[in-house]
Amino acid sequence: MGRILVVDDEFRIRQIIRKYAEFEGYTVKEAVDGMQAIEICRKEEFDLIIMDVMMPELDGFSACREIRKFRQTPIIMLSARGEEYDKIHGFELGSDDYVVKPFSPKELMMRVNAVIKRSSGGNLPENAKDIFTYKGLSVDFSARIVTIDGERIDMTPKEYELFFYMVKNKGLALTREKLISEVWGYDFFGDERTLDTHIKLLRKSIGEYSKCIVTLRGVGYRFETL
Amino acid sequence: MGRILVVDDEFRIRQIIRKYAEFEGYTVKEAVDGMQAIEICRKEEFDLIIMDVMMPELDGFSACREIRKFRQTPIIMLSARGEEYDKIHGFELGSDDYVVKPFSPKELMMRVNAVIKRSSGGNLPENAKDIFTYKGLSVDFSARIVTIDGERIDMTPKEYELFFYMVKNKGLALTREKLISEVWGYDFFGDERTLDTHIKLLRKSIGEYSKCIVTLRGVGYRFETL
DNA sequence: GTTATTTTTTTAAAAGTTATGAAAACTAAT
């Protein structure tokens, strides 16, 4: 287990990735452009694809899109610094991660391991995935699993419901009323401070990421990826 | 689903965009200038508008501004390299993306897909965005975030409410009575100077943009984009 | 130019909100 497809037009890059990946115990196959990558993917299955954005014949984005039509293989995109940032960012949701060139092989391998662990760890049917990730934090909505740097975070049902709702609505100001009616139900008539207490418990649970839950005085809270 | 309005005075450009967009499965409608675009937008709804900046009759910026008054359709602007860079940059936050001519159709399509995915496909809450921008100032109403040159401005609830109301009613003379009843509530019976104090605090918070809040002696205040 | 009026700035006290810790109530499993 651990098959990786490396797609890059530069031999040197493919070589270096192969070296490190094989050292980590992965089996590596190579493709020199997007077109070739698609053909190979039709015939064989991989646990991960590492693909350069800029390639002759067919660029990484197009290839990625094409492959995704018939495979759910996780994909890590490689791109030159600065260049195409917007595109990658917009695309990011579709790919699983991206690494900026020049990269340190170590860093790349770390990401490779993370992505593979993330995708193979959960033995769910790959299609029903609904996962949010931000840095070392990942929230698997369908599995009800929250991990930080790969480690599971135990959460009580209420913490999970609250966190779930906030992450799903990340970047939005959520009023106390909204949070309470969404998490506790519109007919909750309990104490006003209940929400505060659960925010506190939740913050404690997510450790360093507690700073992602910002207090909006007089309004409520907002979960944000800084 | 996937209706696009292409606004450009050059037939060749419209044709090429149409070709690629239809290939990707979108339905395309065309307009030759800003005026026509506005008329069409009043009658029909689109998922995306691709609009050239330089056009006879009515330029892209003006048309965009006009359309935004009644539609939230995402807009991608096209412009010649270098030219109008400042405008585009300042405008960027208001539009959803911009592409510099000459562009590769592939690149444009990638952006089109990204914008459409972001605004409709992606079930992220990010779509419900409601953001006002003017130069380096941006007010995100749904996230309750105000930034100046990308940096967050901390505001107290009252400052935010007051600013929110003034920006939403930008360009209008707002009487002290109106402001107080809208921000504090019609039943506020506090001190007359409270409003002045909060205007002061607000001005301090928004720094250089404080000059956008003009005092209307004997009347009230007005927020304006100079 | 002086005076009266309005606006702005400055304070400090008052009012209001959120965070926290601990205990009580509740729930599900044994």
Added chain:
DNA sequence: ATTAGTTTTCATAACTTTTAAAAAAATAAC
């Protein structure tokens, strides 16, 4: 019924915002 874990309540501490009032500055009127 007991227990372990979870949720809720409550009192209080910590903190922030709002208010009010007065002094200073600016503006308009004379």
